[in-house]
């Protein structure tokens with residue numbers, strides 16, 4: 001039996017700009033077919049460079065890249081036909097209407113008689129009322145939808161979304177994600193880069209984190225949260241009861257009858273011991289799930305601004 005090829009297999013990938021600027025250094029990565037995979041990292045980590053190499057708009061310096069087993073050096077056109085990439089920048093053929101843009105792009109991929117799928121894309125991306133308007137007349141959010149439509153005209157098996165929701169309002173974000181979820185449920189492999197860590201946490205089954213061109217984490221989302229996430233707890237005590245201190249845990253009595261604290265994965269046991277020490281006096285207990293944002297900060301040493309976007313030290 002032959003093994004199914006990876007949706008994307010990257011081995012020993014380097015990208016050097018000039019003599020000693022490495023955007024990517026010895027990156028190896030496997031993305032399983034049918035998975036939903038996020039590639040994260042601070043600004044300047046090399047995410048766009050990696051995606052642009054896969055999309056063949058940037059030349060790699062070294063290494064091997066295959067898309068569903070097709071080598072981008074040996075069969076560039078076939079490799080390209082298997083993927084759809086939404087670029088970060090919204091460059092559209094402004095003189096054509098939405099429908100024309102999608103039809104022209106179908107032609108570019110050699111797809112004939114694509115009317116049904118183009119109609120379906122227009123509907124599913126909520127572009128119906130704008131289908132016959134020139135692309136230049138669209139709002140930023142609608143242009144974003146159209147770039148996603150362009151990436152999908154040839155029904156790629158691998159969809160790469162590079163910051164698809166940057167600057168997009170909440171409603172549009174939700175509808176985009178519903179559509180992408182449907183595509184994923186139908187079998188499309190999805191790779192996502194985003195600054196919105198809560199999106200990656202919610203959608204991606206597996207996460208790769210890049211830092212300064214190097215892979216620093218590559219694991220199922222749940223495993224990353226379990227291993228590196230901090231848990232917070234909030235405990236209400238029965239009336240009139242006194243908390244029995246747990247000296248090895250970070251615990252704070254915030255008001256009479258209420259205690260809060262936090263623990264790391266390796267402190268699970270301490271937490272359980274602390275609970276059992278207080279078992280008879282606890283009235284209510286909440287433990288918060290670890291958050292990806294915290295894991296990301298721990299691993300990359302980066303800061304996060306108020307909008308949730310990470311700020312790289314390199315840019």
Ligand code: ADP
Pocket residue numbers: 017021022023041042043044045046047048049050314
């Ligand atoms: P990210 O998408 O994670 O923000 P990039 O892939 O855009 O990161 O950039 C990775 C590194 O490569 C950065 O240090 C960036 O300055 C550098 N870089 C990207 N493109 C070029 C270029 N055309 N010439 C020189 N350096 C570049």
